[in-house]
Amino acid sequence: MTDNKYAKEIALLGVDRRKINEDKLPSAIRAKLKATAHLKNQKQAGQPDAAKLLDIMTYHSYYSRRGTRLRKVDDYKIEQIDETKPYCEKPVMDVFAEIVRQDYHVRNELLKSWIKKVEQRNELVTAEKVLDLIDMGVALDKESRKTISKIIGLRGQQVLKYYKKDQYKVINLSNDIWLEGNRNERRAFYLKKRKENVSLANDLLMESWKSESQSEQLAFLKIMSVDLEVADFSFLERIYTSKYEGELINKKGLLSTKLMVCSMLARLDYAPLMSAVRSGLDDYIHQVRSSGLINTILAKKSNIIQLPQTQDDFWNGDYLNRLMGFDIKNMNIKLFDFDPYYWLNSFIGALPFSIWTELLGRSREEVVRYFLRDTAFQSKVSGQNIAIFQDSMIFNAIATNDRDLADAISNVAQDDDVNMLAPLMSQPAFERYVMNNRLRTELSLFEARSSEDIWSLSFSKNMVSELFDMCKSGRFIPNVKFGRVMARYFHGEAFGYLAEVSKAQEGTQWYNAWLINVLEPIRQSILIRQRINTL
């Protein structure tokens, strides 16, 4: 046992169990004990052996601190990171400081605008604010976090290896991911490849297509459907002709895939498919005299769809399954009294809406009104009249990102399902929809919109005056959530009006809530938005 270990051993076990053998102690400690022996004899009381051990520990601790050698690290390669982009100047960082000070309910949207602005300016956030930005970015969406990791520069990206790394985790989309990655990684890889080159991405997908599971095939087709391009045509045609064309399919998963493929081919106007569809539908388009007094006077005629009440050569499950991948049977007899209506509904969901304007020779708005309002397409369920094609039209608008269709539907119908079109509607259509249907306090509708969809001046004013009326009659209490929505979209030029009418309400019971939850957040938000715009 070394001298040092001996000192530690007796300290651990204590003098009751181990007698001190000074000869075993390090020589320096022995010498010290000897030199101070006279002091101990004079002053020490109590337990001499224990006191001696305490002295030994004291010397030992002192010497061992001095004897400690520093560890060396030879294998560490220092990488000095220098930024090439300029840092944001003070006015830009001042806006950030202003955003940080805002309450959470207006902060995030302003922050999103600010980071976009910094990205546009091709600048970097100053070092002392990087961690604050990373922290705040955790509450933002994935795209914003991506932008943040760009504008914090190389040094900031280095920090993300240690700090909040899970929240800012970036999947390294190398080629290996395609072979070995999990489902999400492979989908992200395909999307990334599509953004680079659609044809090459589809070549890659084609190689593994047969080995992909049914659900994976459908997932990749959904990705394709979002930004469908002409370059996707050859891929889809190959899939369609090799497996689905003319085939009768019973399996539900496979049927969904076929319908998806056919639907996309229809959007690309794939001639072999669309000529069969067009000619089939065309047989059921008939011209009739338009209804209504003026139309009668003018002897105006219009095209309508007249479907058989029973199956025929075109409207039959077997044929339409082989052609488009529709269900063989009417799966919703409660809503669709006659089978052909069920398949027409499937057509409306799957085909580009332009085909109906073309076949019926009417404008989009007229076709939408026709499908939603014509009594032939209404069904009574639980005592209520239901427009049987409404869901399919909504589905189509969302799947094909068809803003015009969304606008047209919102002009005719209103219910929770139509509310789903809110993110898609154009600004005038959205405002009209909210006003016509008195949906001014329907928060989820507003929250679904993009933060860039700023309200028009007139709508902003209308909201203020209507909400005031609701406050007065006790139908609305100004709350934080609503303040957030208004602050996000309120038109800057309407603020004067808002301030003026607000002032007139001073002293009312709900004024304080209005001031704190609505007026102030809007004011701050507008000011900051203006500052961001001028950067």
Added chain:
Amino acid sequence: MLFTESQIESIAPKPAAFKAGRKLSVGNKWLVLGKSERAVWGQISGSGKNPYFTQIDVQDRAYKCSCPSRQFPCKHGLGLMLVFAQMETKTDSPEPEWVEDWIVKRRGKSNNPKPEEERTEEIIAKSDAAKLKRHNERMILVNNGVDELTLWLQDIARVGLLELPNKPTTYFANMAARMVDAKAAGLAGWVKMLGKIDYSNPEKWYDEASEIISKINLLLRSWKNRDALSPLYMQTIKNLIGWNQSKKGLMTDKTATAIQDDWIVLGIENEVEEDITINRTWLYGIVSNRFALVLNFGSPYAPLINTMMANSVIVGEVAYFPSIHEQRGIVRTETEVKWKIYKRPVFHDKWESLINNHYENEKLNPWINNQPYLISQVVLIKKERQWYLMDSEQSVMPVELKFSERKAMNWLLFSGGGRVDVAVVYRGKSVVPLGIFSNDKYTAL
């Protein structure tokens, strides 16, 4: 701009206070805002009927607010500072009466200290006798306490340190309380430290316990041997045992070492122990190459007051409390605050040199702690979940575990992963990085 946000953050008594202050830093939350050459002020609505009156003496960095908060500066003071931190320009306006009165009162107080009452010989003799009586009574208490603690330590040595991990927390807490009763708060602190060791860590607890026991033993032995010590050493031992050092006394003590210099505020650390907040501010004199540690204390009954801001350079005089190794001091006079460094400080070039310097200091004062040093060209690296500072010879020094992740990240952001000159506090086996020097600027982490 009066102060930067990070400087204001450095004087906030708690992170939560700064956060709350930040919320109040939106200009329109203030009913009144004003600024003159020597003060900024504001009125803000609170929970009461009347608004709070908040004012800051920007020349002496003093704060006053009519709110009932015990925090100092309170959230209103911090918010007001932040409001002005964002303002590029704000024209001066005449001070309202309540601000003017306060400033005049403050200036009057510091320029014309209250004249001491004339003391007759009789009063002096009476006072000296009372002082001596108090001293003798305290000596008896301390001597008894020292004897009791000596026996307690010897008991530990008798049964062995292996028993320590099995001891209940009351074992240490009771002895610490006994030391407080014996008016030996310093000794109580050492005992508490012994009780706070993480005894579940088999690799570390023995070294830590052994070192603390050694230091207590050395202190007790020194106390018993005090007749043979020099007056300065005796003073040092008394301070370590628990005798208070009077700031007020030091302000007027002409015999104390006092150095006029430009003092960089290297870093500020708050440590909360039970109800007491210990606030440490480390200073470095650019010309004198001396360090100073300024301690402030806060409790629920006495707010923590620290007016120094990290990164600033205080032009003024620092006086040291008498000690065998002068470390703790106070800022006696302050004439100006700067934000730039005009002279390159003196750095150690490697850990070996820094540690040798520390050993020299330890020879003078074996209980030395919280001593700052400057070292050049070190890089922050992470190995096996532990941060280290690596010097130019690849020697590494562990960074104290409680060094926050945020500070480490700030280091990486400021240094870009490369070598930098830094200030650290050496704590025996590890260091706490305080800040980074770059050109003419110092940035506290």
